[in-house]
Structures are given as C-alpha cells and as structure tokens.
Amino acid sequence: MSTSTGKIVRIHSTGAPDVLKYEDLEIGPPKAGEVQVEHKAIGLNFIEVYWRTGVYPLPLPTSIGNEGAGIVRAVGEGVKDFQVGDRVAYGCGPLGSYCTVRNMPTHPLVKIPDAIDFDTAAAMMLKGFTAQYLLRRVYKVQAGETILFHAAAGGVGTIATQWAKSLGVRVIGTVSTREKAELARANGCAEVIITSEENVVKRVKELTDGKGVPVVYDSVGKATFVESLDCLKPRGMMVSFGNASGKVDPVPLQWLVERGSLVLTRPTVASFTADKAEMLESAAEMFGVVASGAVKIQINQRFALADVVKAHTKLENRCTTGSTVLIP
Template sequence: MTTSQAIRIHAFGSPDVMRLETMDIPEPGPAEALVRQTAVGFNYIDVYQRSGTYPLPLPSGLGHEAAGVVEAVGPDVEGIAVGDRVAYMNAGLGAYASLRNVEAAKLVPIPGEITDEQAASLLFKGLTAQYLLKKTHAVKPGDMVLVHAAAGGVGQILCRWAKALGAYVVGTAGSVEKCEVARAAGCDVAIDYKQPNWAETLLRETGGRKATVVYDSVGRDTFLTSLDLAAPFGLVVIYGAASGPAPAIEPELLNKKGNLFLTRPSVFPHNADAASLRANSADLFAAIAAGHVRSEIGRSFPLSEAADAHRAAEARATTGAILLIP
C-alpha cells in the first residue's frame, strides 16, 4: 500500500470545493498498471463536472488525462511494462493525482520524441481534434472551416491540423490578443467575437463565404450565429459549452438556415476500446511528428493549486493548454 495526493470534491460549486487529500493506493489489480504521474492535463469538461453542469456521483476525483511512468503492473497485463512512459485519457475520473492505478488497456506508450508535458497536454485535446477533423467531418482541401475559441487548447490544434489538411481556416477568439494567437496557429482570418457585429466582420473578411463545417465549443454565446455562418448543407458541430449550453432550437430552423446538419459528438465513444484508442493515438502522434500538431502550454500549476487553474480557465485568462504538475 502506498499513498497519493489527489484532488477530490464532496460538493459541486466554485473552484473552492476542490480539496487536496491523501489517498491510499493498493497494489495494481488484474489488467492494471500503477502510474506515477508527472503531468496532468486540464480540460474544460473538468469545470463542467466540478461545477455540477455535468453532475457526478459524490465524492469524486477530477481529471481525465495524464502522463507518467509505470511503477508496477498487475496480473494479466500485456504490452505495458515497469519503466514505460505512458499517457492516458478516459481511464475513469481521478487524473488529478500524483499516483494511481489505471486499466492497462487505457494506456498509450509515449514515443521517445514526445515529452510527458506534451503528452499530457495533447492526448485528450488532440484526440478530440482527431475525431472532429477526421470522423465528424472529414476535412479536405478547399473546405472552409470555422473554429470558435481558436486560441484555446483544442482550438489551436484544430486550426493547425485543418490547415495541414488543406482547409481555409477561419477562427474566432475573445480578444485582439487571442486573435493574434489564432493567426499564429494557422487561421487565415481571425475575428474577435466579443466585438459588435462580429459575424458581419467575418463575412466581410471571407468575401461572403460561409463555412463547410463550424466547430463550436463556446455554446450559448455563439451557437445561433454559427447557424448563420454555415454554408447551405453545411455542418454545425457543438462539442462544448464554455459560455453555457447552446440554446434549444426547433428542427425546422435548420431547414430555414440552409438545410444544415447539426451534431453534438464526444471524444469518448470514438476511443471506447483499446484498438480504436491506439489507432487514433497513432494518427495523432503521426501528426505531431509531422509538425501538424503542437503543444502550446499556456500555464502550469502545482497540483495543490488546481483551484487557481480552474479560475484562470473560467476567466478565459489563458491561451493554449493548462497543466497540473504533481
């Protein structure tokens, strides 16, 4: 038996509900590996779950992804050995920890050219971009792609990768400075959606052209305008709700806006089994090796300061990825 420092919540609410607790960690069971974590990834779903927007059984840990080193393996573990550098996402809540047992089938070996920090900041976000760009809509040369929150962690990955796939990339962000970040991430056009009449400005910049696909992780503040910015027969993808849930609409509105398609997908079903996870991760790692995906780490916080990380994310006071360091 060993111990781990872990963030736990016993109630939903503000970042102050998070507590750093000492947890007993048993020896890894069958098909499990004990991972000493060196970097933990932050994702906005952590905020939704901590706040109760996406309720959890309480008490609960938080966090979906991390990287580290295997310290021990249980019976019936294949393909993972002590000393391996590994990363994971979707291995059950509890990544906000210094040490934990993880189902070995959920672990992805980290290639030698990628650091633990890169892996922890890229796997969840990169696999999100991977399914959005390759499966929800297979982006091809000539597509116009609109990415909301283009200066964020997933947003920057989407922009760079879509550009590498040959798309014309338009991004929105919440300030002039964040628009500069979006342009640096590959946007041909970047618009501040906090400004009045931003949609008209966007269409002026694109010569009136609308998007083949809109990737919207902002939700309430952008969704209805996303429908206006999609081309006829275009696809609007809601995959997050940073400003709050997207408003409900009547299906007939999709017809009126141009025979649009609307979907609300998730990264987890696309990586629900070991074979899919490994194949999609291989695609992501290939994109990283080719330089199409990069890790832009905005800020790192000690694990004990996870509440400050959440405050910074909710205030949209960062660009790029946030890491917690155990």
C-alpha cells in the same frame, strides 16, 4: 506490492474552485487488468469545470480529470501490453487523474513515443483526440475548404487550427481579445474574428463571398450557437462539442430546414475512443502530426497540483491560452 501513499484532489460538493481539496491518498497494488501509473504531468481541460460545478453531475465525493502522463510502476495480473517502466499517457478516462499516482485499466493507455515528453503528452491527449475526431472523423475537412472554428486560441483550438492548416484548409477563427487574435494567427488561422468587436455572421459571409462555410466547430455553446448556424452554407454541418458559455437551449428542427437542410451533431470524445483499435489509430495520427512539427503543443500555463484552485480560477475566467498542465 504493499499500500503506498500519495496526494489526490477531490470534490465533496460542487461549486467554485475552492471546492477542490488537496488530500492525502493511500493506494494498494493494481488489480487484475490494471496498471499503476505514477503521474509526471496532468492535463487541465474545461470539461473539468463542468464536473466541478455540477453542470455534468457526478456521484460525490470524487476526483476529477481524465488526462495524464507518467510511468508504469506496477502491473496487475493478466496485463500483457504494458510493463514496469513504460512511459504512458491517456486522455479518455476513467475520471481521477488529479492525483500523484493511480491504478487504472489498460484500455485508455497508449505508449508515448520517445520524441514526446511527459508535459507534452499530458497537454495533448484529450485535446488532441478531440481535434482528431473533429477534423478527421465527424467532418473530414478537405484541402481548399474554408471552415469556422470558435475559441481558436484555446487548448483544442490551437491544436485543431494548426492541424487544419497542415491539411490545406483555410481557417476562420474566433477569439475574445486582440491578444488571443495574435495567438490564433500564429497557429494557422488565415482570418481571425474578435467577437467583442465584430459581428461574426457578417464577417464570415464577407470572407466567403456570401456563401458561408461547410462546417462550424463550436465549443462555446449557448452564446454562439445561433450565429454558428447562420454562418453555414446550405447542407453545412454544425458541430457543437462544448458548453463553455452554458448549455445550448433545445433546438427547433425547423431551424435546420430554414437554413438549408443543415446537419447538427453533438459529439463527445468518449464515442471516438471506446474502441481500442480506433483509439490507437487516432493516437498514432495525433503523435505523428506533433512529431512532424506540423502541430506544436503550446503549454502556456503550468501549475503545481497543490495549486489546482488557482489553475481552475484562471481557466474558468478565460485567462488561459493553449494548454495547461498540473505538475504533481
């Protein structure tokens, strides 16, 4: 297989969305242990804003993105689990999904069931893996519990709240606008708190007869961290899994004592997908809830890969809901 051409989005410096550059790509055949994937859809996630702006530093220049779906076009020496023509998707790196075609190791790849199309797969992998580990591994929610989920109308939120409801969990979701509140209710939230209009802690206590919740899932970060702690019942768990509003300041351990022996964790999807068998188990459960209809992947925005600057601008300004995909 000779060298072929394509397109790639790279950053040569960190900053505003316009640092994303749509460039030509030359790519050779896959090496041993690799496959070449021709992308049909690429997932867009808020973590890519962190990479672009330098919140999470990367060596430059680089391509970003770690979620995509497409077709295997070539296989390298020693690859046995995949063959040319396989429909595949991934949601846990390595970085570089912002391109039309790429060579990559087989570890992150999973085969897409026939019932799942490329756009859906690209929109659900990272967010679906995240929802899975949050609800089923970090804190295994139980039927009858009431939980608090911040940013309930976002990409992870719309998946996780549907999933939690299907498990018999009562979800209190937070959103920033009335429009997003309607979306959150449609996706399984029994109660929705509009953060621009209501006091989150006061409302959560009202909705739980003063007890608080056993777990809070918080991807907002700095702006909501303390109030999230205050929403927990004694011995509850604070799951901080994102920094959309900025990094959380150092936390005095005494805060956890004062609020009743709280548990604080800061998980990341990489820790729950590093083991191939565990990742495949998570993927099977994730595909299962989507195929059953219990969780519907809502792709509310589509952008051409060439329009990635526009896509990042919308994402960073909180102008998106549900999932967003880039189309090569």
